[in-house]
Amino acid sequence: MRRYVLSAIVVVTLALAGCGGSDSDSSQSSPTPSPGDSSRMEIGGAVQQPAKDQAPTERQEIITGQVALTAGDPVAVGRQIVDKVDDLGGRIDQLTEQPGSDDQDASSSLTVRVPADSLTRTLDDLRELGKVTSVSITKSDVTMQSQDLDARIGALTASVTRLQGLITSAANTADLIEAEKALSERQGELDSLTAQKRSLSDQVALATIMIDVTTTDAERPSTGPDNFWEGVVAGWNALLSAIAGGAVVVGALIPWFGFVAVIALVVYGAYRLRRTYNRPPSPPSGPAPEREEAKTP
Structure with missing residues (x-):
């Protein structure tokens, strides 16, 4: 019995010694990372280097605006704007272009595209051509949209290149x-x-x-008389x-009056005719017969 006990103790001791050796070997096989490697990241067993500092991305914006101005000759000013652009x-x-007339003032309407970096100069040129009454400028940031398009275009370009290589080395018709x-x-x-990237870049x-x-307010025609005589003339003209x-x-109403008169005559004639037809016959003319008086006995 003592022999079996001693055998069990020996087996347990050897097992514990083996576990301790395996732990020490594992600790020796995995060296402590050095300070230079502390920034590395292990993802799925692959070691990745940290991303390098990238230069800040240039901001991309779409600029739209509306400008209203007045001038003595809007048509001429519109053509000057074309030359400036x-x-x-x-x-x-x-x-x-809308030339002036008795019922409508002259005006010009333009949609211009100018380099984004020349926006300030464009506004200064417009102030020289007339009186600017309102200015509205809007900027929309499309930097992320542009980067997304660039990434997708790069990925598709690489995919197209790989497929072209597969076509060249295709082993059978099915492939x-x-x-x-x-x-x-x-x-x-x-x-x-x-095409989307090209359109975005243009914008x-x-x-x-x-x-x-x-036109300016001073150029617009007067809407009423300015003195007594003009008032008399305006009243006479009115x-x-x-x-x-x-x-x-x-x-315009005379033809209608005639039509109504004809209808009235027809209705009146029908009424007279019907009245004459329905009139009872008149008694015969001559002396009325004498009644015989009853003789009294």
């Missing part, structure tokens, strides 16, 4: 057809994103400004206009 390297997206189908889809997505590079040019308008109304 051409000198700045911009373009005209829309131009509407070739599958690779060409995938390449067509990737190329379509790449073309769409490239960032050129500010959009809508300009309305109208009377003549009223008479002329009344004559026109009477002339």
